[in-house]
Amino acid sequence: MSRADRWTGERAVGIAVVAAALLTASPPVRLSAQDSQFGIRGLGTPGRWESVRSRSSGGAFAPFDPLSPLTEAPLADIGQLTATAAGGTSHRDALVGDTTTKLRATRFPLLVVAGRVAPRLAVAGGFTTYLDRSWDVTLRDSAVLRGTLERYRDEITSDGSVADIRLAAASRLSRRIAIGAGVHILAGSTRMTAERRFDDSTFRTVGQVDEVRYDGFGVSGSVLIGVVPGLTIAGWARADNRLRAKVGDTTSAVTDLPRMAGGGLLFVPSPSVRFAGSAAWRSWSNAGPGAFDTWSWSAGAEFGSGRMPFRLGARGGQLPFGPGTKAPTEFAAAAGTGRAFAQGRAVIDLGVERLERRGGILIERVWTVLVGLTVRP
Amino acid sequence: MTRRRLALVGAVLLVAACVERLTAPGHCPEFCPSGQITVVDTLLTTSINRDSSVRGYVVSYQSALMLAAHLPGPTDTLDSRPIFRFNGFGLRLRISTADTSTGLILGADSARLQLTIVRRDTAMRNLRLQFYRLPTTIDTTTTFGAVAAPFTDSLVRTINVDTLLAQPGRKDTVTGDSVVVDTLNHRLLLSLKFDTTAARYIGTDSGMVAYGIRIAADTLASIAFGKGTVGPVLQWYLHVDSLGRPVARAPGSLAAALANFVFAPPPAPLDSTLAVGGVPSARSLLRVAFPKFIRDSSQIIRGTLYLVPAVAARGAPADSFVMEARTVLADFGRKSPIDPRLDDPIVIHPGATDTVKIEVTNMLQLWAADSTHPTVFLLRPQAEAQYLGEIRFYPSAALAFRPTLQVTYVKRFPFGVP
Numbered sequence: 001m002s003r004a005d006r007w008t009g010e011r012a013v014g015i016a017v018v019a020a021a022l023l024t025a026s027p028p029v030r031l032s033a034q035d036s037q038f039g040i041r042g043l044g045t046p047g048r049w050e051s052v053r054s055r056s057s058g059g060a061f062a063p064f065d066p067l068s069p070l071t072e073a074p075l076a077d078i079g080q081l082t083a084t085a086a087g088g089t090s091h092r093d094a095l096v097g098d099t100t101t102k103l104r105a106t107r108f109p110l111l112v113v114a115g116r117v118a119p120r121l122a123v124a125g126g127f128t129t130y131l132d133r134s135w136d137v138t139l140r141d142s143a144v145l146r147g148t149l150e151r152y153r154d155e156i157t158s159d160g161s162v163a164d165i166r167l168a169a170a171s172r173l174s175r176r177i178a179i180g181a182g183v184h185i186l187a188g189s190t191r192m193t194a195e196r197r198f199d200d201s202t203f204r205t206v207g208q209v210d211e212v213r214y215d216g217f218g219v220s221g222s223v224l225i226g227v228v229p230g231l232t233i234a235g236w237a238r239a240d241n242r243l244r245a246k247v248g249d250t251t252s253a254v255t256d257l258p259r260m261a262g263g264g265l266l267f268v269p270s271p272s273v274r275f276a277g278s279a280a281w282r283s284w285s286n287a288g289p290g291a292f293d294t295w296s297w298s299a300g301a302e303f304g305s306g307r308m309p310f311r312l313g314a315r316g317g318q319l320p321f322g323p324g325t326k327a328p329t330e331f332a333a334a335a336g337t338g339r340a341f342a343q344g345r346a347v348i349d350l351g352v353e354r355l356e357r358r359g360g361i362l363i364e365r366v367w368t369v370l371v372g373l374t375v376r377p
Numbered sequence: 378m379t380r381r382r383l384a385l386v387g388a389v390l391l392v393a394a395c396v397e398r399l400t401a402p403g404h405c406p407e408f409c410p411s412g413q414i415t416v417v418d419t420l421l422t423t424s425i426n427r428d429s430s431v432r433g434y435v436v437s438y439q440s441a442l443m444l445a446a447h448l449p450g451p452t453d454t455l456d457s458r459p460i461f462r463f464n465g466f467g468l469r470l471r472i473s474t475a476d477t478s479t480g481l482i483l484g485a486d487s488a489r490l491q492l493t494i495v496r497r498d499t500a501m502r503n504l505r506l507q508f509y510r511l512p513t514t515i516d517t518t519t520t521f522g523a524v525a526a527p528f529t530d531s532l533v534r535t536i537n538v539d540t541l542l543a544q545p546g547r548k549d550t551v552t553g554d555s556v557v558v559d560t561l562n563h564r565l566l567l568s569l570k571f572d573t574t575a576a577r578y579i580g581t582d583s584g585m586v587a588y589g590i591r592i593a594a595d596t597l598a599s600i601a602f603g604k605g606t607v608g609p610v611l612q613w614y615l616h617v618d619s620l621g622r623p624v625a626r627a628p629g630s631l632a633a634a635l636a637n638f639v640f641a642p643p644p645a646p647l648d649s650t651l652a653v654g655g656v657p658s659a660r661s662l663l664r665v666a667f668p669k670f671i672r673d674s675s676q677i678i679r680g681t682l683y684l685v686p687a688v689a690a691r692g693a694p695a696d697s698f699v700m701e702a703r704t705v706l707a708d709f710g711r712k713s714p715i716d717p718r719l720d721d722p723i724v725i726h727p728g729a730t731d732t733v734k735i736e737v738t739n740m741l742q743l744w745a746a747d748s749t750h751p752t753v754f755l756l757r758p759q760a761e762a763q764y765l766g767e768i769r770f771y772p773s774a775a776l777a778f779r780p781t782l783q784v785t786y787v788k789r790f791p792f793g794v795p
Contacts (some may be wrong), residue, residue, distance in 0.1 A: 252793030
């Protein structure tokens, strides 16, 4: 092993430790995750189909990132077999009135493996979080039972998610145009519990547990068009049919899933400066009462070389589920960097995101620390 | 080495990073799941049917206690009298432990009778015990009437327990009686001296002797004497002939060969009511048509069985007894084997006419979990034939007062519904 290789390896381990420490540490302002209290009453909290690199720039680069499972067309430009995975720890403050609840979660929401299988054809497979359905709600209340006011404490939990398992293919039709398409299998399960403890122990504790399995199907397509050198636009669309929830052999719910469409603009004035912006629309109101169609936007930039770039960005938009007649809103700012090792065969991306969601009486403030690992063997 | 350490630290930190904290107070309905825990409370008024009572499970001689009572009532007096018999040593007794030579038992100098009072009302005052010599022919079939005559004319001793307790050291130096108070087990151990007249050893009758006890007190008298390991014990002090010379011998103590009690009046015959308790003990069976909608798709969190007494519970005021509701492993009517796993007890207070409520949640949950289990309640006294008290409930045939079952249950939570 050469000295240079040793140095590179030790640095890699060091950075991994720093990344882990960032995931673990509890700063004075507590950090948070993908989950949201807004998703409890709806289908869940939609995942973000972005690699750490894209998410560190607010998600603006996702339509152009072959390792973000938002679109397929960028896969056409993937040079070699590449795999990426992401992890994130979120610390979330949920504020309702004067009450603040500090929450914390760790997720590994992304795995993508992509590579070229023919001179003009690249394929990718992997999964990402479609809906996060992990939450734990406690409630103190009372009810009149047998003529007496009985006080109790409820705890209803859900632990699990719906994953989006994607198989995608892309091809560059010309120097300016690339297209892609994908099929999405939605699958997942949640372990749900409902418990009620009465203060009066004459009433036994209610404890019900079940596993809810979910399935669905979707298709997507996207296109990349190079308008002029340094300026690329992207368009994408996706349709998912429905999410079926089954408890045992019984279908407990069938919920229509949204159609989605979006576009983006990538401006590369120089090899070391990149700007991007994107917007998306999702027809979540298909999901029924209490669900809203959403718009979201993002803008970001990436500076520096591919070896160690600096990224920043912001995003905003609406959440699909929430109380009242208006969709909750969210705004986030993110920054991050990356480091390539072993002649670019391994890349560690780090990001941090500050997010605020508002809807009704609830405000959520979230810190998320993201770590991504990309390998090109 | 440094790299390994760093990798180890990194792995530990990564594991630590996976700690989740998702519990948050719910602000309903805005930020709660749409499904809620639904509690339903229902009164099953017609679900209990085919109920019946049977007497005779435990009779007096099988009881763990000998009951003594003298309870005057409005129409008659409940009078219960312990009777017990000791077998003797026969005509001859070994004179020495060194050889096998025996001598003719000439008679008894005295005897010491030990009795244990295992239950009494501490508020009872001036408790008196009257000992009667009974025919040695008494057995498990002896009735109250069969020994009525000896209980009239064969009084051998009377002691006042309260007077004895008041003696210095709880010993009566004149009569030779003593009493030990077992505060741990709440018992009185009586040691009573019977003189030659009270304790006659008749070798030709194999030395058997039998006694009966009547009790009296200033208030309603009801106590219980122990049997078995805490039963009556008799220590003889005998004269034995040794080559023409009488010698004193104290052979080993004798436990009672028979320990029973007789009482009058006998329990009223069973009728359509549901009887529980008494001697011989009575049990009642209640068959429940357990609704399928509760059994199959809900979680029972409370079940209460309501029973309306047809008459006031009988028995001494201080002799409250525990009635227990159980279920059976198979419904074979009066011979149904009891499921030993579950019991739900309740105290029955004699004289009370209030509706009896028994929590039977355990059994209902068992029935819901095991659909093959017979849905039958069996009511019986927890200590059968150890109390004279008895309670009778209205049966299902009495439409206005029939047994009812109140069930509180939770419907299946709508998991999977957004």
